[in-house]
Amino acid sequence: MISQLLDGNRRFVAEVFEREKTYFEDLAKAQKPTVLWIGCSDSRVPVDTITQTRAGEVFAHRNVGNIVATNDWNLSAVLEFSINHLNIPDIVICGHYGCGGILALDAEDGDDKYIPIWLINATKARERVDEKLRELHIDIPAEKRHQLIVEENVRLQLEHLREYPFVSRAIRGGALKVHGWVYDMGSGTLRTVTP
Numbered sequence: 001m002i003s004q005l006l007d008g009n010r011r012f013v014a015e016v017f018e019r020e021k022t023y024f025e026d027l028a029k030a031q032k033p034t035v036l037w038i039g040c041s042d043s044r045v046p047v048d049t050i051t052q053t054r055a056g057e058v059f060a061h062r063n064v065g066n067i068v069a070t071n072d073w074n075l076s077a078v079l080e081f082s083i084n085h086l087n088i089p090d091i092v093i094c095g096h097y098g099c100g101g102i103l104a105l106d107a108e109d110g111d112d113k114y115i116p117i118w119l120i121n122a123t124k125a126r127e128r129v130d131e132k133l134r135e136l137h138i139d140i141p142a143e144k145r146h147q148l149i150v151e152e153n154v155r156l157q158l159e160h161l162r163e164y165p166f167v168s169r170a171i172r173g174g175a176l177k178v179h180g181w182v183y184d185m186g187s188g189t190l191r192t193v194t195p
């Protein structure tokens with residue numbers, strides 16, 4: 001697999017880079033992405049492929065479960081750079097059905113040390129969905145419940161995003177919009193999550 005990556009890069013240089021040389025030369029001088037994508041690390045949700053965007057268009061941050069944690073210095077730096085330096089006007093938080101991170105919210109105690117700690121930032125999404133289902137006295141298939149938790153997790157992470165003072169300031173000032181989306185791997189479609 002590793003040699004495939006290097007072979008792929010040789011093909012990229014020969015076929016794509018050579019053909020669009022000016023585009024890549026301009027890109028090498030500066031980037032002007034207009035969207036910050038906060039998505040899951042899942043290999044089946046590659047932002048450039050599913051949105052048909054090119055190098056230079058999307059600034060990306062991906063982690064397990066597309067989580068926005070307010071004590072995450074990695075994401076904090078991404079947000080600060082995106083908003084204060086790149087002046088990015090739109091942030092998308094994109095979840096996806098079939099997310100292993102979200103499925104792991106239901107896992108029994110295992111040997112993993114870090115995944116459960118990380119997922120604490122998403123626990124509330126599962127709790128909210130289960131509470132609602134209890135209140136409504138309805139029983140739904142496990143897959144549907146999973147989809148509801150994926151969607152609720154996007155809403156929850158949007159809430160966490162607004163907890164960053166400079167993010168909420170930018171939203172209030174009209175310089176920034178935030179969007180919640182879900183990717184359906186079964187159909188390849190992106191859908192907006194209703195607030």
Ligand SMILES: [Zn+2]
Nearest residue numbers: 040042099100
């Ligand atoms: Zn995922």
